[in-house]
Amino acid sequence: MSAATITVGGADPYDVVIGTGVLGALPGMVGPKARTVAVVHAARLTAISGPVVHALEEAGYAVHAVPVPDGEAAKDVAVLAGLWSRFARLGLTRTDAVVGVGGGAATDLAGFAAASYLRGIRAVLVPTTLLAMVDAAVGGKTGIDIPEGKNLVGAFHPPAGVVCDLATLVTMDRADYVSGLAEVVKAGFIADPRILELVEDDPDGAARPDGPHTRELIERAVRVKADVVGADLKEAGLREILNYGHTLAHAIEKAEEYRFRHGYAVAIGMVYAAELARLAGRLPQSAVDRHRAVLASVGLPVSYPGGAWPELRATMSIDKKSRGATLRFIVLDAVGEPGRLEGPDEKLLEAAYQEVAR
Ligand SMILES: NC(=O)c1ccc[n+]([C@@H]2O[C@H](COP(=O)([O-])OP(=O)(O)OC[C@H]3O[C@@H](n4cnc5c(N)ncnc54)[C@H](O)[C@@H]3O)[C@@H](O)[C@H]2O)c1
Ligand SMILES: O=C(O)C(=O)C[C@@H](O)[C@H](O)[C@H](O)COP(=O)(O)O
Numbered sequence: 001m002s003a004a005t006i007t008v009g010g011a012d013p014y015d016v017v018i019g020t021g022v023l024g025a026l027p028g029m030v031g032p033k034a035r036t037v038a039v040v041h042a043a044r045l046t047a048i049s050g051p052v053v054h055a056l057e058e059a060g061y062a063v064h065a066v067p068v069p070d071g072e073a074a075k076d077v078a079v080l081a082g083l084w085s086r087f088a089r090l091g092l093t094r095t096d097a098v099v100g101v102g103g104g105a106a107t108d109l110a111g112f113a114a115a116s117y118l119r120g121i122r123a124v125l126v127p128t129t130l131l132a133m134v135d136a137a138v139g140g141k142t143g144i145d146i147p148e149g150k151n152l153v154g155a156f157h158p159p160a161g162v163v164c165d166l167a168t169l170v171t172m173d174r175a176d177y178v179s180g181l182a183e184v185v186k187a188g189f190i191a192d193p194r195i196l197e198l199v200e201d202d203p204d205g206a207a208r209p210d211g212p213h214t215r216e217l218i219e220r221a222v223r224v225k226a227d228v229v230g231a232d233l234k235e236a237g238l239r240e241i242l243n244y245g246h247t248l249a250h251a252i253e254k255a256e257e258y259r260f261r262h263g264y265a266v267a268i269g270m271v272y273a274a275e276l277a278r279l280a281g282r283l284p285q286s287a288v289d290r291h292r293a294v295l296a297s298v299g300l301p302v303s304y305p306g307g308a309w310p311e312l313r314a315t316m317s318i319d320k321k322s323r324g325a326t327l328r329f330i331v332l333d334a335v336g337e338p339g340r341l342e343g344p345d346e347k348l349l350e351a352a353y354q355e356v357a358r
């Protein structure tokens, strides 16, 4: 099947290329001015980063593989500082490029290293997980975690291009793949209900990279993200809808010291947001039930320990959507109709949590 190209609009449009055997798109994205390329990749993914390095060397660049720790451990200030020093020693200049290869953690880190080094050099991303293809690598949010909270330090730095080689997905652990489905389902709830139907029709197929609708699910989710970030890169308004479920999710990730899969936390967070909307009189019970059913059908969690509430509530205060003391949530008024819930009563917040507590 031929590759699909989805263009992300905005001040500096770029392409997301989706297909198999699509690494040939990389040199065009790195561009003719670059001489040296740093390929920042999750250390365990040499079977994927190797061909990326090779494709760039064949195109005539001086290419350096730069391994970083696996998974969320990469999104750390010490790892970031190591990259800055490495880039300096490699002699990267403003015309050179960083290519980030891996899951969302690796692409968030590589993107932020590119955003901050020399105040910003070109980043090209090669996402290798479902989550990174449909969400993390698209849209220019880059960053790292700090002990006080998830993604609290970062920058908006859109990539010059994104290459999604679907063949890379086959080696993923099932749990990591299912984690990515949470963001796919999120795109369904906020903007494209057809995604929900595809998952509901065949949950087992949706939970496998070789499922019958994998490519359609990925393309639909990327389109949702591309449409939103193309219109609102810096989250002045519309982009906030992509944060559906994330207010509680990021608090859970911090409570778990970043050892809990992001998509798992987002799944619980979306059920919480749906319960909030129901209790606020904005969403019918049937839509809340649909959240639980579709998420659970692919193996995503929909509850979290009840005793965690005080800690989670405290962490939610520094969510990036907060304004002063006012908590702000993305909620749904119907499937495909996201809205805002501002400054909900404390009793409502806790009552909604009781609905997800176990
Ligand atoms: N920037 C954004 O807009 C954005 C959006 C959503 C999520 N994120 C971030 O993305 C991160 C989660 O990303 P993730 O779910 O990809 O997790 P991850 O990056 O931690 O990867 C999960 C695991 O899969 C491994 N892996 C990656 N590709 C593989 C492959 N092809 N085969 C086998 N194993 C592979 C990784 O090495 C890791 O062990 C979180 O930090 C989250 O905050 C960012
Ligand atoms: O792209 C966005 O905007 C999102 O909110 C997508 C989220 O899935 C993603 O997890 C993002 O990193 C969260 O951003 P944050 O600003 O809440 O840290």
Ligand SMILES: [Zn+2]
Pocket (backbone or CB within 6 Å): 135, 183, 246, 262, 266
């Ligand atoms: Zn997310």
